[in-house]
Amino acid sequence: MGSVLLVLLLLLLSPSYPRGGSARRRRGARTQSPGGSSHPQFWVRLSPDFKAVPLGGSVWLNCSSSCPLPEGSSLRTELRRGETLSGPRWVSYQLLDVRAWNSDVHCFVTCAGETRGTTARITAYKQPSSVILEPPVLMGSDYTLRCHVTHVFPVGFFVVTLRRGGRVIYSESLERFTGLDLANVTLTYLLPSRPGDFGQPFTCHARLNLDGLVVLSSSAPVTLPVPAWSPASIALASTSIAAFVGIFLVVGALCLRKYLSMQPPA
Ligand SMILES: *[C@@H]1O[C@H](CO)[C@@H](O)[C@H](O)[C@H]1NC(C)=O
Numbered sequence: 001m002g003s004v005l006l007v008l009l010l011l012l013l014s015p016s017y018p019r020g021g022s023a024r025r026r027r028g029a030r031t032q033s034p035g036g037s038s039h040p041q042f043w044v045r046l047s048p049d050f051k052a053v054p055l056g057g058s059v060w061l062n063c064s065s066s067c068p069l070p071e072g073s074s075l076r077t078e079l080r081r082g083e084t085l086s087g088p089r090w091v092s093y094q095l096l097d098v099r100a101w102n103s104d105v106h107c108f109v110t111c112a113g114e115t116r117g118t119t120a121r122i123t124a125y126k127q128p129s130s131v132i133l134e135p136p137v138l139m140g141s142d143y144t145l146r147c148h149v150t151h152v153f154p155v156g157f158f159v160v161t162l163r164r165g166g167r168v169i170y171s172e173s174l175e176r177f178t179g180l181d182l183a184n185v186t187l188t189y190l191l192p193s194r195p196g197d198f199g200q201p202f203t204c205h206a207r208l209n210l211d212g213l214v215v216l217s218s219s220a221p222v223t224l225p226v227p228a229w230s231p232a233s234i235a236l237a238s239t240s241i242a243a244f245v246g247i248f249l250v251v252g253a254l255c256l257r258k259y260l261s262m263q264p265p266a
């Protein structure tokens with residue numbers, strides 16, 4: 001028991017922590033003190049410390065500190081910089097054309113010879129350009145429902161859902177797709193035909209969930225065409241309960257650049 005606790009503690013103290021939540025908690029602990037000694041403690045803050053930005057958009061980050069007389073403040077980032085504003089104990093930086101998934105931005109402030117830093121994380125996302133549910137096609141005793149979701153980013157954070165009336169009939173998370181390019185997703189669903197479904201609106205939905213930010217896009221509703229019912233097809237339909245489902249994904253890196261170059265600046 002004691003040794004298990006010890007191993008757990010060692011794991012918790014291990015420096016090879018995963019990036020993400022625990023990295024966030026360690027912020028502020030990163031201190032570079034050249035002389036060491038009697039400098040007063042001061043804090044450095046980047047606000048907001050997490051922000052999801054529409055692909056190609058811009059964001060302002062405010063780096064402030066408790067240092068009464070900062071000797072310097074600097075920002076380290078791979079994102080493109082825009083304007084800068086500053087006040088007594090803060091500098092606000094504009095970052096442009098955000099298109100990287102999870103970009104870390106570091107701000108350093110020097111106070112009485114001591115430099116402290118802190119980190120914020122900026123994430124780009126893209127609402128689908130379109131969500132289209134094709135008119136259903138009857139093949140044998142099944143309808144094929146095909147939903148196209150175009151230009152999504154990052155694809156792994158989307159969930160695609162099919163609804164009949166208000167009810168979810170199928171939902172799939174795309175988390176197994178880890179690519180970081182703009183993607184097109186096609187969901188194909190085989191729906192056994194049942195008389196009760198005629199006239200019901202079917203819709204397709206794409207939902208992105210990023211740390212609390214939820215973006216939802218929906219298709220226009222479609223209804224099932226009524227087939228020419230024969231007694232044989234009714235018998236077949238009532239025994240057919242299994243539905244086949246597939247997600248098809250097209251990913252395009254070139255497409256991402258082209259898409260962004262076609263956008264007016266945000
Ligand atoms: C930046 O933060 C400081 C301290 O919280 C605040 O006084 C200042 O108004 C902020 N500047 C901008 C541009 O938001």
Ligand SMILES: *[C@@H]1O[C@H](CO)[C@@H](O)[C@H](O)[C@H]1NC(C)=O
Pocket residue numbers: 150151183184250251252255
């Ligand atoms: C995604 O779909 C759009 C619209 O149908 C199309 O223009 C684009 O080329 C597709 N992208 C890829 C990577 O297939």
